[in-house]
Amino acid sequence: DGSFGTDILSMLDKLQTLFSDFDSEPTGVKQKLVAEAAGLVGRLLNTPVVAPISKPGAACVIQPSASGPVTEKIKELKRGVQFVKGVGPRLEAVLNKKGIYTVEDLLYFIPIRYEDRSRRRKIRELKKGESVSVVATIMATGESRYGRRRVFEIVVTDSTGLLKLKWFNFKTRYMSRFVKDKKYLIYGTVSAWGRQVEMIHPDLKLYDEDGTEDRSVNETADESTGLLPVYSQLERMHQLSIRKVVLGALKTHSSNIVSAVPEAVAKRHGLLDLKSAFELVHLPGAKGEAAVKSAKRSLAFDELFLLEIGLALKRQGVKRSAGIELSCGLPRVVELESALRKKLPFKLTASQESVLKEIKADMGAPHPMNRLLQGDVGSGKTVVSLIAALVAVGAGYQAAIMAPTEILAEQHSLVIKEYTDSLGLKTALLTSGIPKKKKDSLLASINEGEVDIVVGTHALIQKGVEFDSLALVVIDEQHRFGVMQRAELKKKGIKQANGTLLPPDMLIMTATPIPRTLTMTLFSDIEVSIIDELPPGRLPVTTKILREKDRERAYDIIRENLKKGSQAYVVCPLVEESEELQLADVMRTKERLDVLFGGFNVGLIHGRLKSAEKEAVMASFKAGRIDLLVSTTVIEVGVDVPNATVMLIEHAERFGLAQLHQLRGRVGRGSGKSICLLLAQWTNSEDTYRRLKVLEATEDGFKIAEEDLAIRGPGDFIGTRQSGLPEFRFSASLGDLGLLKSAREEAVAHLETDPFLLSAQSATIKEVLKARWKERLELAEIG
Numbered sequence: 001d002g003s004f005g006t007d008i009l010s011m012l013d014k015l016q017t018l019f020s021d022f023d024s025e026p027t028g029v030k031q032k033l034v035a036e037a038a039g040l041v042g043r044l045l046n047t048p049v050v051a052p053i054s055k056p057g058a059a060c061v062i063q064p065s066a067s068g069p070v071t072e073k074i075k076e077l078k079r080g081v082q083f084v085k086g087v088g089p090r091l092e093a094v095l096n097k098k099g100i101y102t103v104e105d106l107l108y109f110i111p112i113r114y115e116d117r118s119r120r121r122k123i124r125e126l127k128k129g130e131s132v133s134v135v136a137t138i139m140a141t142g143e144s145r146y147g148r149r150r151v152f153e154i155v156v157t158d159s160t161g162l163l164k165l166k167w168f169n170f171k172t173r174y175m176s177r178f179v180k181d182k183k184y185l186i187y188g189t190v191s192a193w194g195r196q197v198e199m200i201h202p203d204l205k206l207y208d209e210d211g212t213e214d215r216s217v218n219e220t221a222d223e224s225t226g227l228l229p230v231y232s233q234l235e236r237m238h239q240l241s242i243r244k245v246v247l248g249a250l251k252t253h254s255s256n257i258v259s260a261v262p263e264a265v266a267k268r269h270g271l272l273d274l275k276s277a278f279e280l281v282h283l284p285g286a287k288g289e290a291a292v293k294s295a296k297r298s299l300a301f302d303e304l305f306l307l308e309i310g311l312a313l314k315r316q317g318v319k320r321s322a323g324i325e326l327s328c329g330l331p332r333v334v335e336l337e338s339a340l341r342k343k344l345p346f347k348l349t350a351s352q353e354s355v356l357k358e359i360k361a362d363m364g365a366p367h368p369m370n371r372l373l374q375g376d377v378g379s380g381k382t383v384v385s386l387i388a389a390l391v392a393v394g395a396g397y398q399a400a401i402m403a404p405t406e407i408l409a410e411q412h413s414l415v416i417k418e419y420t421d422s423l424g425l426k427t428a429l430l431t432s433g434i435p436k437k438k439k440d441s442l443l444a445s446i447n448e449g450e451v452d453i454v455v456g457t458h459a460l461i462q463k464g465v466e467f468d469s470l471a472l473v474v475i476d477e478q479h480r481f482g483v484m485q486r487a488e489l490k491k492k493g494i495k496q497a498n499g500t501l502l503p504p505d506m507l508i509m510t511a512t513p514i515p516r517t518l519t520m521t522l523f524s525d526i527e528v529s530i531i532d533e534l535p536p537g538r539l540p541v542t543t544k545i546l547r548e549k550d551r552e553r554a555y556d557i558i559r560e561n562l563k564k565g566s567q568a569y570v571v572c573p574l575v576e577e578s579e580e581l582q583l584a585d586v587m588r589t590k591e592r593l594d595v596l597f598g599g600f601n602v603g604l605i606h607g608r609l610k611s612a613e614k615e616a617v618m619a620s621f622k623a624g625r626i627d628l629l630v631s632t633t634v635i636e637v638g639v640d641v642p643n644a645t646v647m648l649i650e651h652a653e654r655f656g657l658a659q660l661h662q663l664r665g666r667v668g669r670g671s672g673k674s675i676c677l678l679l680a681q682w683t684n685s686e687d688t689y690r691r692l693k694v695l696e697a698t699e700d701g702f703k704i705a706e707e708d709l710a711i712r713g714p715g716d717f718i719g720t721r722q723s724g725l726p727e728f729r730f731s732a733s734l735g736d737l738g739l740l741k742s743a744r745e746e747a748v749a750h751l752e753t754d755p756f757l758l759s760a761q762s763a764t765i766k767e768v769l770k771a772r773w774k775e776r777l778e779l780a781e782i783g
Ligand code: ADP
Pocket: 346, 347, 348, 349, 352, 375, 376, 377, 378, 379, 380, 381, 382, 383, 511, 535, 536, 638, 640
């Protein structure tokens, strides 16, 4: 009589009809029907019912599930950051840019590391790489120039020696606060430039002999006792201000933090409640690293537990949806594919053929494909995806290929065009770098279906990009993308007459192999294809770990190769806190190498260059006009320049194994013998060395991934969004496969006793799950 929503009525109808022929169905179908019914029941229980406007005689009115205090608390945490004390519109924008929108996001903005500022040194005792405090007097301040960049410098002394402090990006107004002949407490990381010790972007504050501290900068943490959290850089924001804001959020909202992990479970695994865990992580004080670690473990468990509950619920209710059916047998498809094969300068490997078969079978099915293609660096995934694209195009649809960097997108479009142009197809490149006018006409032809294959970057998912008939989406180097980005592309499927959307087939590719152990746990609803051989004739790449004292030898090796007409890369690591520091680092390296490699052309590429500039540098490198390319990790994925035979990786100890393996994949692509030099700075942990040894020993990406997993845990795989699961806020920084397993076991056990989360104990889980994972869990299937 209208008192129930139509949703509910249709679900009830469905439920009723589900079992009409139940008895005569085979077991498999019966199982599916029961699962579907269970899903419906679950949804029914979650659908609020609109009560009729007081209608006398209405027999029974189902009340919407009461929203209890938990819901209220969660709502508070979902408030925008602008409600946190000290956050104005400008800061709000900065935080938003970093993906921090709510109070909760701010709580999950976990420090990347901690500093122990109680460690003091004399200048004479400073050791490179150490982070320490120094008390010293300013002797001189001034500006100097490094290339085109202005650098602010201060020289200080404590009578044992001189120390130079440098700022690459500074406000003159701010710098003028530092006064000559005054004594300061300085904290920073020691670097060396020749024989001169220096600190880049140190923290300074006036030092008071009496020990009375400068209150204005010292409100948020006691620097003399215990650990001080360091957060990932937020534009130019000072660490102190970041700390203040995070602690402000923690202070006003700690009573709203809800722990959803049942108490018995927490006890079994020695977990802290969520509130205490956040407090420890942001304000560890004198409690020490071990306490912080246990707090992080609790945060991670909470996240993993909810994830596993969500996944299990999803499995209960999953039903395969309708998709585009692409026949691989169509004459046009066959024609295009064989024309391409004739043009290829090589034959596909058996492995490529077999994954192609799997992909085609998926594309031919009336459901959306959801397939992950794993294949080591250089195994030839691009050509496989191109053939998949031809299947879509041959059947009269469009295909899109998305790559994480402009460099890679451009490279793909060049390679693909080379083939497709002669097949009479139209391939276009779409990046955010192309001029507006050109872009508008390009968008129009994509929309009208004139373009068959669109290759692009994130620009593909922006508003205004509408396809005529998108049937296949390829995502290259998928670990570089977030789940949301992939979901956006999926939404660009084909609109049907009845208003529903036919999602495109998805082929996601990665060269960072995901260990089986993790695939089993995490990829519950995605198919996996693996290319497990390299094209014939590849020479193995020799890998060598070198120490700082071997630097000259490394340069000699590069020089020898350059003299033979080969090319080389020098890669500088990502500096996590700050892009500025990284930039300073590559520029310095470039200047040094310009001098050392006089007579050769040294190029520079990094993320801050405009896209046209990047393109120009890559084009010069490809054409051999640049001999030696100094780069940040922007060249990590996909870049294919076969004439490059040497790669020198600075600070190799700072990279993950999988990433090093990716980088190394940039060499050994041609017929020349290649070498990868890992220049590791001395570190006190032998672990680092052992880790790097793995790379020396093997080129098998799967072995390396397993080792990485054993050494660092699953954090990286989950954290780099490998899994295609909801983006983890926290587990990213944690590596512990055991924890993931326990969380899964506990989640499964919990659902066994309470499959629809109906018990009182489950109420909190349900609330938190709904709030935290709702949209995200819907995305999990996208992979
Ligand atoms: P990745 O899997 O790392 O993306 P690419 O698709 O870039 O690898 O392929 C690496 C190189 O190998 C390319 O130059 C490509 O042309 C070449 N290649 C691909 N398949 C074969 C094959 N079957 N035989 C020989 N070379 C191949």
